[in-house]
Amino acid sequence: MSIRLxxxxxxxxxxxxxxxxxxxxxxxxxxxxxxxxPSGCGKSTVLRSVGGFIDPNEGSIQIDGTEVNHLPPEKxxxxxxxxxxxxxxxxxxxxxxAFSMKLKKVKKSQIIEKVNWALTLVQLxxxxxxxxxxxxxxxxxxxxxxxxxxxxxxxxxLDEPFSALDAKLRHELREELREIQAKQQLTMLFVTHDQExxxxxxxxxVVMNKGNIxxxxxxxxxxxxxASMFVAQFIGKMNFLQGYANSEKISIxxxxxxxxxxxxxxxxxxxxxxxxxxxxxxxMGLDATIEKVMMLGHYxxxxxxxxxxxxxxxxxxxxxxxxxxxxxxxxxxxxxxxFPEENTTHINELPKxxxxxxxxxxxxxxx
Ligand code: ADP
Ligand code: MG
Numbered sequence: 001m002s003i004r005l006x007x008x009x010x011x012x013x014x015x016x017x018x019x020x021x022x023x024x025x026x027x028x029x030x031x032x033x034x035x036x037x038p039s040g041c042g043k044s045t046v047l048r049s050v051g052g053f054i055d056p057n058e059g060s061i062q063i064d065g066t067e068v069n070h071l072p073p074e075k076x077x078x079x080x081x082x083x084x085x086x087x088x089x090x091x092x093x094x095x096x097x098a099f100s101m102k103l104k105k106v107k108k109s110q111i112i113e114k115v116n117w118a119l120t121l122v123q124l125x126x127x128x129x130x131x132x133x134x135x136x137x138x139x140x141x142x143x144x145x146x147x148x149x150x151x152x153x154x155x156x157x158l159d160e161p162f163s164a165l166d167a168k169l170r171h172e173l174r175e176e177l178r179e180i181q182a183k184q185q186l187t188m189l190f191v192t193h194d195q196e197x198x199x200x201x202x203x204x205x206v207v208m209n210k211g212n213i214x215x216x217x218x219x220x221x222x223x224x225x226x227a228s229m230f231v232a233q234f235i236g237k238m239n240f241l242q243g244y245a246n247s248e249k250i251s252i253x254x255x256x257x258x259x260x261x262x263x264x265x266x267x268x269x270x271x272x273x274x275x276x277x278x279x280x281x282x283x284m285g286l287d288a289t290i291e292k293v294m295m296l297g298h299y300x301x302x303x304x305x306x307x308x309x310x311x312x313x314x315x316x317x318x319x320x321x322x323x324x325x326x327x328x329x330x331x332x333x334x335x336x337x338x339f340p341e342e343n344t345t346h347i348n349e350l351p352k353x354x355x356x357x358x359x360x361x362x363x364x365x366x367x
Contacts, residue, residue: 003065004029004187005050005155010059012045020045020211023059027155030185032178036198037208038234043191044159045211050189051080051157063154079153083160085140087132087147093119094128097147118146121180138169145177149184158190162197174201195235199223207231229339232270239276239311243269243338247347250338253286253308257336262347267338273301275334276313285330293323304331 005027013019020042027033035043048054050061052073061068068076087096097115106114119125122142132140141161148156158177162170178201181188192198198205199219207214207222207230215227226232232240243252245263250256252269261267279285288304288311300320302313313331315323323329 002029003027004031004063005189006060006062006065007046007050008060008062010046010049010056010061012042012049012054012056018042018211020049023211023213025206025213025216027187027189029187031203032181032186032188032190032201033204033206034190034192034198034202035206035208036192036195036234037214039193041208042211043193043208046208047080047157047159047189047191050155051078052076053080077154078157079148079151079155080157080159081141081144081148081161083163085132085137085144087140087143089132091131092128093124093130093132093135093143096132096143097150100147100151114150118150121149121184122146123176137165138173141165141173142176145180149180149186154187156186156188158188160191160193163192163194170197177201199235207234209234226270226337229268229270232337232339237273237312237314239271239273239309241269241271241308241311243267243336245338245344250336252333252336254284255286255332257333259338261338263338263340263344264347265344266341267344268341270337270339271311271333272335273312273314275336276304276311276331277334279330279332281330285332288329288331290323290325290327290329293320293325295320304329306331 003026007023007025010023011019011021013021018040023046025033035046037043045054049056052068052071063077091099094115097118098111101111101114115128116125119127122145124139124142124146127135127139132143135143145161162173165173174197180186190201202219204216205219205222206216209230215222215231222231222235226235232238241252243250245259245261245265245267247264248259250259250267250269286306286308288306290302291305292303294301298317299314300317302315302323304311304313
């Protein structure tokens with residue numbers, strides 16, 4: 001698939017020193033990519049630079065291979081949907097939607113046809129004569145989306161478009177947006193600070209922190225294989241424990257896992273609550289005392305107290321009754337991730353071997 005949007009080495013640093021530094025990203029035609037990160041990490045700065053609302057200090061933005069840096073927003077083949085819907089309050093829905101086509105002197109019959117097409121896409125047929133104030137927040141955002149779609153942008157930019165809406169409506173609208181995107185094969189750059197929203201609608205997610213990219217990957221890989229401690233902490237629920245890595249294994253007290261990393265020394269081990277399992281083997285596992293059981297819908301969260309810290313475990317609803325407060329259980333982890341600590345070395349970075357055979361033996365003894 002061809003590259004639709006290409007952002008290369010984009011930097012925008014504000015007088016405070018904050019902003020975005022050397023940000024690069026390619027988005028394929030028909031792809032929905034999300035910028036995800038905490039408030040202030042630079043998501044809007046990237047999006048507004050693409051849309052032409054901010055002048056970056058450095059970097060290039062290309063749409064279909066053509067540089068757009070010098071173009072004002074209205075001349076770029078992109079359209080933007082903001083958190084605040086930005087509809088003209090004194091105009092009807094029809095006039096809001098027809099505005100740019102009237103400027104372009106599109107024929108009346110064609111305008112009517114197009115407005116009807118856009119209203120059908122956002123499921124608001126028959127709303128032409130209403131004024132924005134007569135619409136709910138969700139309906140206004142649908143109109144704002146319809147207006148952006150009518151510009152037939154090569155790239156649609158959306159900056160936290162649903163964050164002003166309540167949870168139920170937010171869920172509905174993001175599903176609808178994904179359907180429209182897939183049906184129309186739109187290329188979208190979507191911004192959110194809501195990790196659940198990002199995981200649910202994106203082809204790829206760009207996790208950002210303090211103006212930098214932490215990880216770019218599919219939602220599954222971001223969740224299963226967070227590339228950094230920041231991503232592990234930011235995405236989903238995660239437990240953290242102290243572990244120790246050598247060239248073969250990562251140990252967490254009596255538990256050992258193959259070391260698939262290059263780390264050597266103390267590491268922070270991350271375990272998802274759903275990856276904590278019960279073991280019946282007395283030789284293996286960690287003792288854990290049940291502190292609390294909380295029903296969270298289709299699953300329950302069990303709070304565990306262990307000698308190595310507190311842990312949260314998710315269990316199926318139908319297994320919940322087996323977990324009684326103050327009982328002691330034995331647990332293990334079905335899968336783990338490990339992250340370096342301050343003093344962790346890289347196996348490749350181990351001191352140069354003076355006497356290979358002796359050192360190899362010593363290393364072996366430590367395992
Ligand atoms: P996000 O959209 O991820 O919340 P922004 O891109 O809006 O982040 O902002 C990134 C950082 O730059 C923040 O720390 C913000 O305070 C700062 N910032 C944004 N716009 C300006 C501006 N016009 N002047 C100075 N600082 C700004
Ligand atoms: Mg923002």
